[in-house]
Amino acid sequence: MKEIKVFAPASIANLSCGYDILGVCLDKIGDEITVRKTKKKGITIKKVSGQKLSTDISINVAGVSATALLNESKVDCGFEIEIHKGIKPGSGIGSSAASSAGSVFAINKLIGEPYSNKELIKFAMQGEMAASGSKHADNVAAVLLGGFTFVRSSVENDYFKLNTPIEIAFTVIHPKIELKTKDSRAVIKDKVSIKNMIEQSANLGAFISGLYTEDYDLIRRSVKDVVIEPLRSVLIPKFEEIKSASINSGALSCGISGSGPSVFAICKGITTANKVGEAMTKVYRNLNLEYDIHISCVNDKGIRILNYE
Amino acid sequence: MKEIKVFAPASIANLSCGYDILGVCLDKIGDEITVRKTKKKGITIKKVSGQKLSTDISINVAGVSATALLNESKVDCGFEIEIHKGIKPGSGIGSSAASSAGSVFAINKLIGEPYSNKELIKFAMQGEMAASGSKHADNVAAVLLGGFTFVRSSVENDYFKLNTPIEIAFTVIHPKIELKTKDSRAVIKDKVSIKNMIEQSANLGAFISGLYTEDYDLIRRSVKDVVIEPLRSVLIPKFEEIKSASINSGALSCGISGSGPSVFAICKGITTANKVGEAMTKVYRNLNLEYDIHISCVNDKGIRILNYE
Numbered sequence: 001m002k003e004i005k006v007f008a009p010a011s012i013a014n015l016s017c018g019y020d021i022l023g024v025c026l027d028k029i030g031d032e033i034t035v036r037k038t039k040k041k042g043i044t045i046k047k048v049s050g051q052k053l054s055t056d057i058s059i060n061v062a063g064v065s066a067t068a069l070l071n072e073s074k075v076d077c078g079f080e081i082e083i084h085k086g087i088k089p090g091s092g093i094g095s096s097a098a099s100s101a102g103s104v105f106a107i108n109k110l111i112g113e114p115y116s117n118k119e120l121i122k123f124a125m126q127g128e129m130a131a132s133g134s135k136h137a138d139n140v141a142a143v144l145l146g147g148f149t150f151v152r153s154s155v156e157n158d159y160f161k162l163n164t165p166i167e168i169a170f171t172v173i174h175p176k177i178e179l180k181t182k183d184s185r186a187v188i189k190d191k192v193s194i195k196n197m198i199e200q201s202a203n204l205g206a207f208i209s210g211l212y213t214e215d216y217d218l219i220r221r222s223v224k225d226v227v228i229e230p231l232r233s234v235l236i237p238k239f240e241e242i243k244s245a246s247i248n249s250g251a252l253s254c255g256i257s258g259s260g261p262s263v264f265a266i267c268k269g270i271t272t273a274n275k276v277g278e279a280m281t282k283v284y285r286n287l288n289l290e291y292d293i294h295i296s297c298v299n300d301k302g303i304r305i306l307n308y309e
Numbered sequence: 310m311k312e313i314k315v316f317a318p319a320s321i322a323n324l325s326c327g328y329d330i331l332g333v334c335l336d337k338i339g340d341e342i343t344v345r346k347t348k349k350k351g352i353t354i355k356k357v358s359g360q361k362l363s364t365d366i367s368i369n370v371a372g373v374s375a376t377a378l379l380n381e382s383k384v385d386c387g388f389e390i391e392i393h394k395g396i397k398p399g400s401g402i403g404s405s406a407a408s409s410a411g412s413v414f415a416i417n418k419l420i421g422e423p424y425s426n427k428e429l430i431k432f433a434m435q436g437e438m439a440a441s442g443s444k445h446a447d448n449v450a451a452v453l454l455g456g457f458t459f460v461r462s463s464v465e466n467d468y469f470k471l472n473t474p475i476e477i478a479f480t481v482i483h484p485k486i487e488l489k490t491k492d493s494r495a496v497i498k499d500k501v502s503i504k505n506m507i508e509q510s511a512n513l514g515a516f517i518s519g520l521y522t523e524d525y526d527l528i529r530r531s532v533k534d535v536v537i538e539p540l541r542s543v544l545i546p547k548f549e550e551i552k553s554a555s556i557n558s559g560a561l562s563c564g565i566s567g568s569g570p571s572v573f574a575i576c577k578g579i580t581t582a583n584k585v586g587e588a589m590t591k592v593y594r595n596l597n598l599e600y601d602i603h604i605s606c607v608n609d610k611g612i613r614i615l616n617y618e
Contacts, residue, residue, distance in 0.1 A: 019509045020497045152515040153508070158530060163520060191500040197464070197536070206461040208514045209471060210370035227506070243331060246366040 003036035004109050004308040008102030009299050010087050011094035012170065012264050013138035016255035017203040023142030023149045026093065027299040028169060032084040032306065033062065033102035037110055041269045043067055050068040050085035061096045061127030062103035068106045068126040075111050088292070090178040092262035095185035097139030100127025105144065105303050117144040117302070121159055133182050134258075139258065148211055165214040165299045168271035171251070174262040175237050176290040184259035187231045191201030200227045216252060216268045223253035223266055238260045241283045249279040270297060310346035312477025313418050313617040317398050317411030318608050320403035321479065321501050321505035321573050322447035325534035325564035326512040332451030332458045335402065335479060336608040340370065341615065342411035346419055350387040352376055359394035370405045370436030371412035377435040378413045386419050397601070399487040401571035406448030414453065414612050425451040426611070430468055441568075443488035448567065453610030457520055473607045474523040480560070483571040484591045485599040493568035496540045509536045525561060525577045532562035532575055545570045550592045558588040564581040579606060 008032035015022040027179040030052075032055035038044070045055040045067045057063025062081055070079075072244045081103055087095040101124040108115050141149040141159045152158040192200075202223040207267060210218035233239040242263050246254040251265035265280070267273040273295045318339035324331040340359075345351070366372025369470040371390055379388075390412055396404040410433040417424050433449035450458040450468045461467040492614045501509075512531040519527035542548040542565060551572050556562040559581040560574035574589070577580040582604045593600045 018514065019447070019511070020507050021514060106563065150518060152510075152511050152527075152531065154528075158515075160515075160518065160527070163521075188503060190503055192506045193501055194497060194501055194504055194536075197501045197506045198329050200506070202328070202459075202461050203514050204510050204514050205330060205459060206467075206469075207519045208517040209459060209469065209521070212472075212518070218461075218469070221465075222461060227503075267439060 001308050002109055003034065004066055004106045005032060005034040005306040006102055006106045006303055007306050008033055008098035008105070008143055008303050011097055011139045011142035012172065013094065013136070013142070013258040014228070014256070016223045016229065016253065017200060017207050019137050019228050020138055021151050021204065023058060023138040024170070024298040024301040025142040027147045028296055029093070029294050030086050031098040031102055032086065033099065033106055034082040034288035035103060035110060036080050038078040038080050041079065041114035043070065044080045045083065046080050048085065049083070051089060053085065053089065059130070060099070061131050062099040062129040063099040064105040065124045066107055069107055069123040073111065073114060079110070088174070090180055090262045091174045092179065092256070093172055093174065093259040094139035094143065094258065096127055096131035097124065097143050100124040101140045101143040101303055109305065109308070118159055120144055122157055125154065133183065136187060139265065139296045142168060143303050145299040147298060162208060163212045164300050165216065167216070167227070167268050168268045168298050170266045170296050171246070171265040171273045171276040171280060172257055172262050172294045172296070173242065173284065174292040175284060176292070177237065177261055179235055179259065179261040184232060184235060187235065188228060189231065192227055196226050199245050200225070219266065220252040223255060226257055229256055232256055232260055236263060237289060238283055238287065239247070239263065243279055245279040245283050246276045249276045251276045270295065310419055310617050312343065313415045314341060314343040315411055315415045315612055316615050317342055317407040317414070317452055317544045317612050319603070320406055320451035320594065321481065322403065322445070322451070322567040323537070323565070324516070324575070325532045325538065325562065326509060326516050328537050329445050329447055332447040332514065333479070334451040334455045334608040334611050335603065335605040336591055337435040337605055338402070338603050339395050340411055340497050341395065341406040342408065342415055343391040344412060344415035344419060345389050347387040347389050352379060352387065353389045355389050356391045356393065357394065358392070360398060362394065362398065366419065369408070370440050371408040373439040374409040374433045375412040375416055378416055378432040381421060388416055388419070397483070399489055400483045401565070401567040401569045402481055402483065403452065403567060405436055406433065406452050409433040410449045410452040410612055412474065415567035418617070419613065427468055427485040429453055431466055434463065441494065443494060452612050456607055458608040471517060472521045473609050474520060474525065477607050478523070478548035478576045478578050478579045479605050480555070480576060480582045480585040480589060481557035481566055481571050481603045481605070482551065482593065483601040484593060485601070486546065486570055488544055488568065488570045490568045493541060493544065496544065497537060501536055505535050510571065511536070528575065529561040532564060538565055541565055541569055543571060546598055547592055548572065549591050549613070554586045554588040554592050558585045560585045579604065
């Protein structure tokens with residue numbers, strides 16, 4: 001294999017109750033990344049299309065993660081990367097995670113798969129570090145493992161997949177304002193009341209239980225955020241209206257996707273997800289605010305190969 | 310049915326990672342509670358044996374919870390309660406929960422079961438309130454539902470059972486010092502750092518996942534407490550030695566049972582639990598400190614009827 005093209009999907013981190021812990025992999029929307037072996041050692045980013053991004057490998061997250069992999073694995077060739085961004089940076093649906101994970105997934109295939117997808121998370125996390133200043137694994141774990149994923153400890157490289165109830169679908173609306181992960185992290189307070197910690201973690205535990213028992217009503221009750229959402233939602237235009245419109249249209253729950261500004265609704269069934277999408281768009285249409293909307297099932301496989309030669 | 314005798318088991322709350330959220334029901338050790346119908350309305354506590362406790366129904370937790378049930382259910386008779394305490398008050402293995410749950414479980418049976426066991430939790434919680442000044446449901450949920458139990462919200466009466474991996478066994482050592490739940494709650498700080506909140510809730514979620522997937526190694530990694538244990542463990546003689554001895558003898562993990570002073574070890578297999586028991590007792594024997602020790606499988610049924618007429 002000398003060249004490979006992969007589809008690196010978008011993802012939703014946090015899912016209201018699992019700040020820096022939970023992630024879920026989406027379908028359809030994502031980056032397409034082509035990597036080919038070169039005689040010249042090292043990483044080159046040949047081209048970025050779809051979005052304006054640096055091709056400097058110390059800035060572009062796909063270069064940062066690829067360099068981290070190469071520094072550890074000592075291969076005898078180099079790699080040339082082409083990125084077609086399907087996800088807008090700063091949208092809150094794992095744009096940097098898709099590119100960070102995509103390049104290392106592709107390189108790993110080209111060098112005979114010395115690493116498991118789980119082992120690639122640590123390299124992809126270097127890309128996240130470059131993008132946001134924090135080493136969070138929630139999005140990259142979702143992209144690399146697929147389905148709903150859990151980060152027990154990124155220090156201990158302890159990540160795993162959860163169960164995916166078959167009918168879960170997501171609606172994501174992205175108001176076209178740019179919100180940097182860095183800025184969005186800055187509003188978070190250092191301390192949490194013990195009362196809120198208990199409420200938040202009870203919801204997290206209940207959500208995990210709901211995924212395993214496929215109890216949609218428990219999922220509805222537990223996708224809540226009393227810690228982060230009250231602080232971050234003010235950065236998102238008409239957040240409360242979007243949330244009410246979603247729930248009134250049948251969503252199980254609704255919250256901020258990752259660090260925002262995208263807002264997700266978790267739904268039972270794709271039909272409901274579509275209805276929720278219509279209700280969400282109405283809110284922004286009335287405001288003349290530009291937005292993107294995505295309806296997606298859970299992508300249980302994660303990142304995938306499109307073609308290779 | 311005019312008289313019933315029930316066995317109300319001991320329980321472990323918190324389980325390190327789930328403060329005020331998690332509970333597990335134990336086997337063998339517990340209170341025996343006999344309740345009989347009387348023509349005279351209201352509740353009388355006729356006798357308490359095994360431990361010295363008040364028979365005043367506004368003080369004895371079995372009386373408090375029974376009164377709460379009677380206030381709601383309007384029955385045409387009264388009830389006389391006899392309690393044989395098998396669990397020492399202030400031991401940290403749900404002494405008040407066993408009596409609170411025991412009396413309402415028994416009365417519910419005598420009046421034709423208008424309530425489910427889950428619905429009885431709110432009455433039993435009144436007993437907990439009387440005992441400790443806080444309405445925590447973690448122990449009573451474990452006693453009434455059996456197995457590992459989860460409190461999502463006691464305000465919303467949202468409790469459920471988790472899966473019980475078949476080989477899980479517990480060792481509990483009770484150093485004979487009395488530690489009131491009230492005092493033990495007083496050392497808890499009002500605020501938690503967001504870093505600790507994330508670590509603690511990641512462990513809680515991982516533990517829940519480990520219960521469903523019966524992944525003993527994940528259980529081992531996740532039964533940890535970075536929030537409460539550092540503050541409370543100073544109230545327990547030789548806590549760190551007990552913990553090291555347990556883990557060195559094969560326990561998956563070890564922590565404070567409820568609000569202490571009992572210490573639990575969670576083990577894979579009853580043989581390991583016995584070994585851990587020997588290691589724990591050695592620590593206290595060398596100190597000439599009095600203790601009780603209990604080895605128990607998980608009691609998946611919870612409270613049970615001993616006999617009735």
